[in-house]
Amino acid sequence: MTDLKWKLFLFFKDFSGRGADSFYWLENDRLEEASAADIVAFSGAVVCHDFWLIRDVLYDMAGDLPATVIDVDEFKISISGNPDDRLNREKLDVTNELEQFGARPEISSAYKRMFNRRIDFNADVAKEAAVAIAKLFTTLCERARADGEIERFFTVEVPVYRLLQKAMSAGIAINASGLSEKRREAEHDYFLCLKNYSAKHDMPLETPSRSAIENRLRAAGFEFDGVSMEYVLEFVPHKDDFGSDTIALQNFDGAKRVLSSLTLSSGCTRPIIDVFGSRTSRVHLRSPSLQNIPKKYRSIITAHKGANLCYVDFDQYEVGIMAALSQDPQLAALYVEGDMYEDFATTHLGLTANRKAAKQLFLSYAYGMSRNSLIDAAVSLGAERARAKEAFRLFTRYEQWKKEICANFQRDGRISTVLGNHFKRGGSGGLTGKEQRSAVSQVVQGTASLIFKRALLEVDKIDDVTIVLPMHDALLFEHRRVGTPAKVVAAFVAVMTEVLAHQIVGKASVSEFVLT
Structure with a gap:
């Protein structure tokens, strides 16, 4: 420049x-x-x-x-x-x-x-x-x-x-009159969750430390072969729901802390924001970390007088990006049909009404979990072994694409998204399992961040929009006209479609920001 x-x-x-x-x-x-x-x-x-x-x-x-x-x-x-x-x-x-x-x-x-x-x-x-x-x-x-x-x-x-x-x-407007109530509710929910968590998983009556969680996972047979504790909790199925229960407890604890940090007198908060908050360029808020408040407490965020709040989110975001970048026909078909995770659970895994497990299994597969571990995990959740094997043989082109990404990473010592944001390799020789997952994640998540940021810039051109809060891959904004939310949805769709070179048509919709 x-x-x-x-x-x-x-x-x-x-x-x-x-x-x-x-x-x-x-x-x-x-x-x-x-x-x-x-x-x-x-x-x-x-x-x-x-x-x-x-x-x-x-x-x-x-x-x-x-x-x-x-x-x-x-x-x-x-x-x-x-x-x-x-x-x-x-x-x-x-x-x-x-x-x-x-x-x-x-x-x-x-x-x-x-x-x-x-x-x-x-x-x-x-x-x-x-x-x-x-x-x-x-x-x-x-x-x-x-x-x-x-x-x-x-x-x-x-x-x-x-x-x-x-x-x-x-500033983000805070409903001061409702804040005290939400604080009390968060305290109650946290201690109730903690009590149940402690009893169910035989853990001390406190939010477990990182080392305590890792020790529990290792004792249960989980291995950290180049993966983080967060990966194991979120993406690897747990027979007793230890992963999801731990994440839920951490979320309640975090919500309690965030609500306690807000002041009643000012009527607004002005968070510190990291616009490049991770290696994949995701936007992170801190002090306070409003992005991590569960939906049931989000009513503390309110619109300014005369305005309305609206929340627009990408639909099946990661799946669409993976389908477009890999050009996998099976993945693209699942993306187009509707709720990919629901369809994958019912049609391919035979796990009826278990969308959550299907999402965990698919994302574990998409980011590099071994096929044998995936099949074992699916079987532990009730899937037939033969059916699980077939389910993870569907995406042959995506599998080849992952190999190409890893080969490029090993050859060049770096990997990039569709517009820069490269990630440099620290070692040499053959890629470790963690490096393979990081390479795929950099391309997918880095592209997701790029799409989201470009969508923000397009949305900002709409004269009735006041941006309030970026929520990872979704946006909370204020508006006054009835037709504005549809314009924001259209902007999200157009940007995703364009960045992904029309390999897929982006999907977005108005979603619920607050649990009602």
């Missing part, structure tokens, strides 16, 4: 909230003081670090955010292909990069302390740090171009970042 108009922006936040925040531009290697209005009015890209810290201050002072914001920390993470960069986000800040780009060691240390308001502002320190950050940004642009990430970053990630940061700054 050699023609990109941009300025390096530094800020020093007043953590006391008294309004003594200061803002600076780096111009011609000089540090110039600016106002919040100056920052927001700039027509080019505002380049900075830790934008989440100053986001709400800018919005409150100027009534808006800059038209384009590029956070160098997020830029580095989103193009690196290394998931460890996301995991280390809280440990390694921009000051760890300054020496590589010309700043003296003492400047890195002083700037960090100054940024955190531990020492007084020093213009010379700030200027030298700003020059180094500007060099970091230009280096990231060069790296993104060389790795084939530049188009995705500037046409998808950057505008979505601004869109969602502004939505969070505007």
Whole structure:
């Protein structure tokens, strides 16, 4: 992006909230003081670090955010292909990069302390740090171009970042009068679930730690052969429902914590949002993590006066993406027919009225669980062995596609979605089972994230839509006109169809956001 108009922006936040925040531009290697209005009015890209810290201050002072914001920390993470960069986000800040780009060691240390308001502002320190950050940004642009990430970053990630940061700054309206009731309900539900969980699975009367869950799974014969504990809980069937029961308990515990973190006085919440929150580019909210609240408590989120809330979700999302990318005719047929998991359960596995088990089994298969383990799991759930064998022989083209993805990953040392977002391999030699699953997941889930973000950008063009909350692959929004939800559904469908090169026709619908 050699023609990109941009300025390096530094800020020093007043953590006391008294309004003594200061803002600076780096111009011609000089540090110039600016106002919040100056920052927001700039027509080019505002380049900075830790934008989440100053986001709400800018919005409150100027009534808006800059038209384009590029956070160098997020830029580095989103193009690196290394998931460890996301995991280390809280440990390694921009000051760890300054020496590589010309700043003296003492400047890195002083700037960090100054940024955190531990020492007084020093213009010379700030200027030298700003020059180094500007060099970091230009280096990231060069790296993104060389790795084939530049188009995705500037046409998808950057505008979505601004869109969602502004939505969070505007605030999500909270029904304060109903919050206390939902808190009590969540406390009750959690302790009831905990009591039943403890009795059913002979576990201590507390939310189990990660190590306690892993020990229980190993004792039951589960192996973590290159898979995470979360994978085993969610995708591997459990005869006594230990996996789903554990996830349910964790969800109740999480909901209780989120509801407790909300304040009654303000009437709204302004979450911190990670627009590139995972290696596959999924959007994650934190502080508070509203995406993880079960439907029965979601009524605490309310519309602003005169508006209505609506929730639009993709239908059979992963299946459609897998069918399109692999061009598997059997998978495409199941996707077109309707509820793929219900049909797969009844027609192919003989597990009538057990959609949940069919979904677990299919996704385990789709992301690389061994055929023998799949068949054993299906039999343990009541399927006939011969029928289960036939069910997982249906998708011959998808099976070949998975092998092609893994071969490419092993050959190239990286794998990408349909538009960048690559994932680099850490090892060499033959792929482990975990690497095989990661490769397939990167392509499928990374493509899903790309489709969702492009859908957000299209939906934002509808003048009656106010984006409220992205919910993984669905969207909660406000509207005032009756016909707006249909327009949002149409946008979701059109974007999915286009990104997947018309191999399938996308599906989306209005769904229930709250359990009624």
